[in-house]
Amino acid sequence: MSPSDPAPPSGFARHLPINGEEHYGVRALPELYKEWSTSGMVANIGTRLVEVDYGKLVLEGTMTAESHGFPTSRGPIVHGGAIATLADEALASVAFTVAEEGETTVTADLKIDFLRPAKPGRLVARATVRHRTRRLAFCEATVEQGRSEIVAEARAVIAYVRA
Structure with a gap:
């Protein structure tokens, strides 16, 4: 983070990387996605990590x-559960x-608003962290x-839990 960068969201001060070092989560996530890509829900919806940075990322499914x-009478649409899975x-x-380091994440609460039907094909999820406390992130x-x-x-x- 340079002096010209905007201030991080609230709750981030104690979690910021020091001296420009890449943060643990940013560094580890691409390797985890390589492991996950062959099984489970990540493989099921063909999730791919497109961009990752501290507090923001882009996934594609x-x-x-x-x-x-x-x-449907207007052609096939994607089930809301699949869209919710990509968002989650x-x-x-x-x-x-x-x-x-040593923490992993689990969803404690998820709310989703479906605005329009999605057609089969590529979907992109863009996510940000709005606030982080010691044990929770609001995203x-x-x-x-x-x-x-x-x-x-x-x-x-x-929620953050010890791995």
Whole structure:
């Protein structure tokens, strides 16, 4: 963080990297995604880590009509549960970017607003940490399709637990 950077969100002062060193969570997350990409929900929705920084990240998921959707009279749409899964992954992962070594993240509360149907294909989740306390992070995310068309907005309280 340089002197010209804006102040971090509240609660971040004690968690900021020192002397420009990359923070543990930012450094560790890409390696974790390599492990996760072959199994579980990350593999199921084809999640890929696109961008990661301290307190913010971008994930991409590929939803198919066969695995994540259902037919409608206007063509197939993606099930809301698949969209919520992508949002939840983004929210827990962005909280991990500000985690201390030895901490992992779990979702304590998730709220999602579905704004419009999503079609099968590539969805992008953009997430940020709004506030961090010793044990919790308050995060928000959007899930977008196409030219930044927001299909869902989500907020979560993410808890830090010792790994």
